Amino acid sequence: MLLSANHLSKKFPTSNQQPFVAVQDVSFTVPTGRVVAFLGPNGAGKTTTIKMLLGLITPTHGTIQVLGHPVARTLGAVGAVLEGSRNIYWRLSPLENFEYWGGLRGIPRKIAQKRGMAYLTTFGLDAKADQPVRALSRGMQQIVAICCALIHQPQLLLLDEPTLGLDLTAAEQIQTIIRQLVADTHLGVLLTTHDMSVAQAIADDVLMIDQGTIVFRGETQSALRGFSSETYALSFAKPLMSPELTQLGRWGTMAPVSPTQVIITLADTHPLSELLEYLGHLPITAIEKQQVDLAALFKHVIRQHQKGATVHVDRREQ
Numbered sequence: 001m002l003l004s005a006n007h008l009s010k011k012f013p014t015s016n017q018q019p020f021v022a023v024q025d026v027s028f029t030v031p032t033g034r035v036v037a038f039l040g041p042n043g044a045g046k047t048t049t050i051k052m053l054l055g056l057i058t059p060t061h062g063t064i065q066v067l068g069h070p071v072a073r074t075l076g077a078v079g080a081v082l083e084g085s086r087n088i089y090w091r092l093s094p095l096e097n098f099e100y101w102g103g104l105r106g107i108p109r110k111i112a113q114k115r116g117m118a119y120l121t122t123f124g125l126d127a128k129a130d131q132p133v134r135a136l137s138r139g140m141q142q143i144v145a146i147c148c149a150l151i152h153q154p155q156l157l158l159l160d161e162p163t164l165g166l167d168l169t170a171a172e173q174i175q176t177i178i179r180q181l182v183a184d185t186h187l188g189v190l191l192t193t194h195d196m197s198v199a200q201a202i203a204d205d206v207l208m209i210d211q212g213t214i215v216f217r218g219e220t221q222s223a224l225r226g227f228s229s230e231t232y233a234l235s236f237a238k239p240l241m242s243p244e245l246t247q248l249g250r251w252g253t254m255a256p257v258s259p260t261q262v263i264i265t266l267a268d269t270h271p272l273s274e275l276l277e278y279l280g281h282l283p284i285t286a287i288e289k290q291q292v293d294l295a296a297l298f299k300h301v302i303r304q305h306q307k308g309a310t311v312h313v314d315r316r317e318q
């Protein structure tokens with residue numbers, strides 16, 4: 001296994017006696033040649049986990065192994081783009097950045113230049129090799145940041161919000177580049193993003209964290225198929241009253257589409273038969289299975305977790 005995080009916890013001291021538990025008993029793996037999306041609402045514990053993976057902060061409990069070795073000895077196998085394009089020097093050109101970041105990783109100047117230039121050519125940016133990074137577009141800067149993170153040819157790449165602030169075309173280019181890199185080099189990628197469409201487009205596996213604990217893990221496409229089989233569009237002859245809507249919400253996660261239609265994803269504990277029985281009391285005109293996207297799946301998992309409902313965390317066997 002490329003990366004294996006085992007029972008990671010992180011407690012931060014607070015001004016009162018009780019430490020704050022930012023990450024609790026988090027375990028996951030990133031295999032070679034796969035993109036794993038690490039998703040969670042603000043403050044869920046993603047950055048804290050990634051900082052532990054990079055050895056920037058020490059876990060309170062748990063271990064991290066990269067290629068079977070403790071993480072402190074394996075940072076050479078890891079590349080990271082943590083704060084978007086801000087982790088490259090804007091006054092320097094892409095080539096100068098490659099030399100600088102390569103030098104920090106012990107890569108000779110000429111080799112860093114050659115590798116960096118090859119990446120720029122692959123990604124269509126060779127004409128920009130000598131311009132200051134600040135004169136490039138945000139999308140181009142992001143590509144240069146990814147190239148810098150790859151300059152020592154790591155086996156694992158950690159990408160924090162790689163498409164943040166990019167327009168649709170630039171975001172799609174970054175997605176294509178990530179998939180291309182994985183196909184060409186069998187890199188393993190751990191990616192955080194709040195953009196569910198990006199995660200759905202490029203992640204082989206999804207991992208969701210909420211309030212410091214893992215609340216869902218699964219293979220992206222099979223998880224979406226699984227949830228689609230538990231999600232229904234319900235149409236009614238007349239708009240539902242508020243108590244009826246509240247009652248319906250008890251069966252799972254509900255999203256109104258129009259006054260006479262709602263989408264509902266059943267919670268693990270509520271079988272369809274129970275819902276059908278209740279619907280018999282309402283002016284129902286149609287029940288249709290619904291195709292679910294990752295944004296809906298994410299919302300469902302997080303809402304169920306925050307309601308304290310039982311969530312079936314591991315969806316890998318579906």
Ligand SMILES: Nc1ncnc2c1ncn2[C@@H]1O[C@H](COP(=O)(O)OP(=O)(O)OP(=O)(O)O)[C@@H](O)[C@H]1O
Pocket residue numbers: 012013020022040041042043044045046047048049
């Ligand atoms: N150094 C610290 N000291 C105390 N609390 C911290 C520290 N770093 C993070 N936290 C807390 O830990 C929790 C998790 O933060 P973290 O930055 O890991 O979340 P995140 O999932 O990356 O969120 P976002 O999506 O908003 O970036 C938050 O409540 C945060 O306030």
